[in-house]
Amino acid sequence: MRRAARFLPLLTLWTILFTAAPLRADTIVLKNGRRIWATKVFEKDGKIGYETGAGIFSLSAALVDHIDRGGEPDADFGVSIAAPSTEEGPARELDPAGEISRRTVHDGAIDREYIAILEIDARQGKPGSGDATAMAHHAAAQFELNRGDIEKALGEEKAALIYAPEQPGLLMTAGYLHLRLSEYKQALSYLEKAERLAPQSPDVAKLAGWAYYRSNKIDEAVREWKRSLALRADADVQAALDKAIRDKQEEKNYAENESAHFALKYSGEAAPELARAVLRTLEGHFSSVEAALNYTPPDRIGVVLYTQQAFGDITRAPGWAGALNDGRLRIPVQGLASVSPELSRVLKHELTHSFLTQKSRGMCPVWLNEGLAQYLEGRRSGAEAAGLVRAYDEKQAKPLGSLEGSWMNLQGDEANYAYAWSLANVEYLVQTDGMADVVKILDRIAAGRSTEHALRDVVRGDYGDLTADTVDYLRQTYVP
Numbered sequence: 001m002r003r004a005a006r007f008l009p010l011l012t013l014w015t016i017l018f019t020a021a022p023l024r025a026d027t028i029v030l031k032n033g034r035r036i037w038a039t040k041v042f043e044k045d046g047k048i049g050y051e052t053g054a055g056i057f058s059l060s061a062a063l064v065d066h067i068d069r070g071g072e073p074d075a076d077f078g079v080s081i082a083a084p085s086t087e088e089g090p091a092r093e094l095d096p097a098g099e100i101s102r103r104t105v106h107d108g109a110i111d112r113e114y115i116a117i118l119e120i121d122a123r124q125g126k127p128g129s130g131d132a133t134a135m136a137h138h139a140a141a142q143f144e145l146n147r148g149d150i151e152k153a154l155g156e157e158k159a160a161l162i163y164a165p166e167q168p169g170l171l172m173t174a175g176y177l178h179l180r181l182s183e184y185k186q187a188l189s190y191l192e193k194a195e196r197l198a199p200q201s202p203d204v205a206k207l208a209g210w211a212y213y214r215s216n217k218i219d220e221a222v223r224e225w226k227r228s229l230a231l232r233a234d235a236d237v238q239a240a241l242d243k244a245i246r247d248k249q250e251e252k253n254y255a256e257n258e259s260a261h262f263a264l265k266y267s268g269e270a271a272p273e274l275a276r277a278v279l280r281t282l283e284g285h286f287s288s289v290e291a292a293l294n295y296t297p298p299d300r301i302g303v304v305l306y307t308q309q310a311f312g313d314i315t316r317a318p319g320w321a322g323a324l325n326d327g328r329l330r331i332p333v334q335g336l337a338s339v340s341p342e343l344s345r346v347l348k349h350e351l352t353h354s355f356l357t358q359k360s361r362g363m364c365p366v367w368l369n370e371g372l373a374q375y376l377e378g379r380r381s382g383a384e385a386a387g388l389v390r391a392y393d394e395k396q397a398k399p400l401g402s403l404e405g406s407w408m409n410l411q412g413d414e415a416n417y418a419y420a421w422s423l424a425n426v427e428y429l430v431q432t433d434g435m436a437d438v439v440k441i442l443d444r445i446a447a448g449r450s451t452e453h454a455l456r457d458v459v460r461g462d463y464g465d466l467t468a469d470t471v472d473y474l475r476q477t478y479v480p
Contacts, residue, residue, distance in 0.1 A: 026050070027068040028059075036146045041067055059108070090160070090169035094135035104139040115140065122163055134164035141173070148448020150180050150361060168198035175207055179214075182358040183298045187211040202231035209240065214327060216263045216302040218248045250310055258300065261286045266305035266333075275305060277339045278331075278347065285348040289376055294439050295359040301351070302328035309334075325350040327357075349377040360446045365404035368451065370419055371426030372438070381427050384420040385478035391417065392471045400425065400463045404451060428470040431477075433459055 026041040028050060041050045048061050095101055103114050115136045121129035141156035154177040160170050171194035178187035191208040198204055205228035213221035225241040228234065254265040255272070259279040266275045282303065290296055310332075323346045324330040331350070336343060352373040356364045381388070391397050403418055410418055429438050437458050444454035452462050461469070 029065045029068060030063050031065045063108070090135060090138050090164075090167055090173065093167065093169060094131045094138070094164065100132055100135045101139040101142075104136040105143045110140045110143055130163040131167075134160040134162075134167060134170065136160075137163070138170060138173070141177075145177070148361075148446070150177055153177055154181070166197060168194045168201065168204070171197070172201070172204050172207065175204075175211065179207060179210060180361055181298070182214070184211045184215045185299060188215070200231060202228045202234065202237075205231065206234065206237050209237070209244075213240070213244060214302075215299065216265075216328070218244055218251065222248060247304075250306075251304065254304075259283050261297070261300055262303050263300045264303040264305070267307055267310060271337065274333060274336060274338065278303070278305065278333070278343075281339045281344050282329075282347055282351060285344075285351050289348070289352055289355050292376060292435055293355050293359060293442070294436075295355055297355065297358050301354050304328055304330050305333045306330065307334045308332045323350050325353045327354070329354070345377045349373045352376045356442070360442050363445050363448075364442065365445075365451045366407055367400055367403035367418070367422040368426065368441075368445075371422035371424075374419065374423040375426045375430060379423060381420065381424045381474060382478050385424070385474040388417075388421060388424055389471055389474050389479050392467070397421070397467060397471075400467065401452065424474060425466060425470045428466075428473040429459070432469070432473065 028036040028041060028048060030036070036050060041048065043049070043061065046061055048059055048064050048067075050059075104111055115133070118129060118133040118136050122133045137156045137160035141153040141160065144150075144156060145153040154174065157170060157174045157177060161167070161174060164170055171190045175187045175190035175194065178184070178190065188208065188211045191204055191211055194201070194204045195208060205224045209221045209224035209228060212218075212224060222241060222244050225237050225244065228237050229241065251265050254267055255275070257264045257266070257272075257275050257279060260283065262279055262282050264275060264279055323332070329347070329350045331343070331346065333343070339347075350373075353369060356369050356372060360369075388397075398414075398418065398421060400421075403422065407415060407418055426438070429441075440458045441451075441454045444457055445451060449457065455466060456462055459466075
C-alpha cells in the first residue's frame with residue numbers, strides 16, 4: 001500500500017488488523033518472560049489462581065513477575081476470538097471441585113504417574129474413571145497451552161476425547177486449538193460434532209463461524225455468527241458478522257478460481273487472465289516464502305481482487321492503503337491488465353504476513369513481522385541507512401520493545417521511521433546470522449517465549465545489543 005513517506009513507500013494494514021483485539025483480559029507475566037492470558041486472575045494462599053476457557057488453575061506466586069490487568073490477549077484472527085468460555089467448559093462438568101486438575105498439574109509439572117493410574121482404572125471399567133481420565137488430560141492440555149505448546153495441548157485434548165468422546169467442552173476446545181494452528185478443516189470436524197451435542201452453545205457457534213470464515217465459506221460463517229448472537233450478545237461476534245455480511249454482499253457476483261494454495265475471488269473489473277496471473281504469481285511467492293520461513297500454511301489462503309471503490313467500501317481502509325491482509329489478501333487491481341512488478345511486491349509482502357501470523361500463532365511482534373515482510377519482498381535499507389544512523393547518534397532511535405505492539409497511533413515520520421528501523425534490524429539479523437536463526441527466533445516466539453528472550457536464546461543478545469549491532473551494520477554497509 002502506498003503513502004507519501006520520506007522513509008518508505010510501501011506500508012501495510014497488517015499492523016492495525018492483527019494487533020487490534022477488542023477482547024479484554026488479564027495477563028500473568030512470568031519471570032521467564034512467558035505470558036498467560038486469563039479471563040480472571042486472583043491470589044490465594046501464596047498462589048496465583050487464574051481462570052481460562054478450560055477451567056481454573058494456579059501456579060506459585062514466586063514464578064510471577066507481574067500481572068497486567070485488562071490487557072489484550074493474542075489474536076490470530078483479525079477480530080479477536082477468545083478461548084471457549086467456562087459455561088460449557090469440561091472442568092465444570094467433569095471436575096466440579098477441581099480436585100483432578102490439582103492432582104494432575106502441580107509443582108509446575110504434569111503428574112504423568114497420576115494420569116497413568118487413571119488410565120488403568122478406565123481400561124478396567126472402574127465407574128467414573130473415564131471422565132476422570134478425560135479431565136486429567138484436559139488439565140494437562142491447559143498446562144501445555146499456557147506454556148505455549150499448542151501441538152502438545154492438542155495431543156492432550158485428543159487423548160481426553162478418547163475417554164469422553166461425547167463431551168461438548170472437550171470437542172470445542174479441540175476445535176479451538178486447531179483454529180490456533182490455522183487448521184480450519186480439522187477445527188470444523190470437532191466443532192460440528194460439538195454443535196450437534198450442544199446446539200444452544202453460543203461459543204461453539206462463534207468458533208465454527210471463524211473456522212468457516214477462514215475456510216472462505218462466508219455464507220456458513222454468517223449463519224453461525226447469527227446463531228451465536230441469537231443465543232448471547234457478543235460485540236466481537238457482531239463485528240465479525242458485520243464484516244462478513246459486507247463481504248457476502250460484495251462478492252455475491254464475483255467469479256472464483258483456485259490453485260494449490262489459494263482460493264481467489266474477483267470482480268468483473270478483473271479479467272480472468274489477470275486473476276490467473278495473480279494466482280501464478282502468488283504460487284511462486286508461496287514457494288519462496290515457504291522455503292525462507294520453513295513453514296507451510298495448512299489450508300488454502302483466501303484472496304479477493306477488488307475495484308478501488310469496492311476495496312475502500314468493504315475494508316474501510318484509510319485512503320493511503322494499497323492492500324490489506326486480515327486473514328484474506330484483499331488487493332485492489334482496477335486498471336491493471338497484468339501483474340506489474342509493484343503488484344508482485346505487494347502480493348509477496350501481504351502473503352508473508354499470512355505466513356508469519358500462522359507460524360508464530362499470532363505472537364510475532366509487529367517490528368519483526370513488518371521487517372520480514374519488507375525484507376522478503378526485496379526491500380533493503382540503503383536509501384534510509386544514513387537517516388537511521390543519524391537518529392541513533394542523536395539518541396532518537398526508538399527502542400524495539402516499544403515497537404512490539406500496535407502501531408495504530410504512529411503518525412507521519414514516526415510511522416515511516418518504525419518501518420525503516422524494523423527492516424534494518426531484520427536485514428542485519430538475516431545478513432549476519434542467516435534466515436535459519438530468524439526462523440529459530442520465530443519458533444521460540446510461537447512456543448511462548450518473549451521476543452527478547454527468543455533473541456537471547458538464538459543470537460545471544462538482547463534488544464540493546466541488536467540495536468547497536470544494527471547501527472554498526474548500517475554504517476559499514478551503506479554509510480560512507
